[in-house]
Every structure is written in structure tokens, then in C-alpha cells.
Amino acid sequence: MTPNKMMYRPGDALLIVDMQNDFCEGGALAVTGGQKLIPAINTESADADIAGALVIASRDWHPVDHCSFAAQGGPWPEHCIQDTPGAAFHPELELPSNTVKVSKGTAFDRDAYSAFDGTGLATFLQHRDISRVIVCGLAMDVCVRATVMDSLDAGFATCLLNKLTEPVAIDRRQTCRDELRAAGCEIVT
Numbered sequence: 001m002t003p004n005k006m007m008y009r010p011g012d013a014l015l016i017v018d019m020q021n022d023f024c025e026g027g028a029l030a031v032t033g034g035q036k037l038i039p040a041i042n043t044e045s046a047d048a049d050i051a052g053a054l055v056i057a058s059r060d061w062h063p064v065d066h067c068s069f070a071a072q073g074g075p076w077p078e079h080c081i082q083d084t085p086g087a088a089f090h091p092e093l094e095l096p097s098n099t100v101k102v103s104k105g106t107a108f109d110r111d112a113y114s115a116f117d118g119t120g121l122a123t124f125l126q127h128r129d130i131s132r133v134i135v136c137g138l139a140m141d142v143c144v145r146a147t148v149m150d151s152l153d154a155g156f157a158t159c160l161l162n163k164l165t166e167p168v169a170i171d172r173r174q175t176c177r178d179e180l181r182a183a184g185c186e187i188v189t
Contacts, residue, residue: 006044006134006161006188008051013130015115015151016041016057017137017144017165019093022079022086024138029079031139033166035090041136041164042094049096054128057095058115058137058147061087061103068111080105100124113143116150125156132157134188136164141172148185159186 008014019041021027024034045055060080068074080087089095102119104112112118125133133156135148144165151158160180167173181187 006047006159008048008053008134010052011130012048012051012053012132012134013125013128014044014048014053014055015133015135015137015147016045016055016093016095017115017135017147018058018060018080018139019090019137020059020080020086021088021090022060024090027079028077028086031166031168032170034138035092037136037138037164037166038090038092042092044134044136044161044164045094045096045099048134049098054100054125054130055096055098056100056102056115056121057089057093058102058104058119058143059087059089060105060143062105063108065108066105066111067109068105074111082106113146114150115143115147116154117146122150122154122156125154130156132159134159134161136161138166139168140165141167141169141176145176145180148180149183152184157186158184159188162187162189
């Protein structure tokens with residue numbers, strides 16, 4: 001066994017957050033270092049699938065003129081607009097064929113950072129007898145953080161794959177990690 005290698009089992013869900021073109025280098029809201037995470041995330045998703053764990057991939061799936069866009073008074077540039085190349089999962093991301101895809105931020109007038117926010121994901125995982133959620137993806141200090149917090153609030157044992165996430169603001173990495181650990185998240189290095 002490799003040190004610090006995540007060991008998956010049935011009852012686990014690997015939740016890959018927002019590995020979309022707009023969040024990787026060259027995208028509308030690129031996170032520095034996002035694309036370099038993909039090979040290791042591919043390995044994790046293959047390992048999880050082989051072990052009988054559930055693989056889930058969340059995505060921002062915004063309508064045109066979404067409330068989070070700067071033109072509508074929101075904090076972000078236009079990104080991840082439904083059915084555009086920017087909203088697509090990165091082409092190098094290799095998801096198992098049975099990956100569950102979760103779309104968030106789909107309402108015109110409401111934003112959603114967490115993969116659990118308005119998606120029914122917690123109920124779905126409970127019905128599938130999932131007890132542990134392992135999280136990776138983008139961005140650590142925004143959607144990953146919100147997803148981890150909601151996973152914990154829903155009662156799941158929750159782990160963050162620390163080396164498989166990057167923050168929007170590099171100076172928030174340690175603060176975010178400390179906050180998630182204090183909330184009960186296991187930080188896997």
C-alpha cells in the first residue's frame with residue numbers, strides 16, 4: 001500500500017467538484033493549477049470505481065444571465081453557461097461510465113456553490129447507503145469548501161483530498177484547510 005493512498009470501499013462516494021473547462025487554465029474563471037490535478041483525479045476515480053465506490057461529478061450549470069454573473073450584480077464573470085464548451089467537463093477528465101453527474105446553480109435567481117445545494121444529493125446518497133464522502137476538485141475555497149461543509153451537515157463522514165484541490169485565492173489555502181478540519185473533515189494528504 002502506498003502511504004496516504006485513499007482506500008475506497010462500497011459505501012464511499014468520490015465527489016469530484018467542478019472540473020470544468022471554465023475553471024481550468026484558459027477558462028473564464030480559471031483556478032491556477034486546476035488542470036494539473038486531472039491525472040491524479042483520474043487515478044482516484046478509477047480506484048474508487050474498481051473498489052465499488054460511487055463516483056460523482058458536480059458541475060456549475062448556469063443559465064444565461066445567471067444572478068452570480070457580474071453583469072447581473074454578482075461577484076463572478078460569466079462562466080459555465082449551460083451547453084457551452086466552458087461548462088463541459090475538462091476533456092482530459094476520465095470519468096467512469098457509471099459516474100453520477102450533478103448540476104448546480106441552475107436557477108436564474110439563486111446561486112449554489114455546494115454540490116448538495118438544491119440538488120437532492122444528500123437524499124440520493126442516503127438511499128444508496130453511502131456513509132463516507134471523499135471530495136476533490138475546484139475550487140478549494142469556494143465550491144469544494146461549501147460541498148464539504150454540506151456533506152458534514154448531512155451527516156456523512158467527509159474527507160478532503162488535499163493535494164487534489166486548488167483555491168481561487170492561494171493565501172486562503174491554510175485557513176480553508178483549518179476551517180474544514182475544525183468542522184470535522186478529515187484532511188487526507
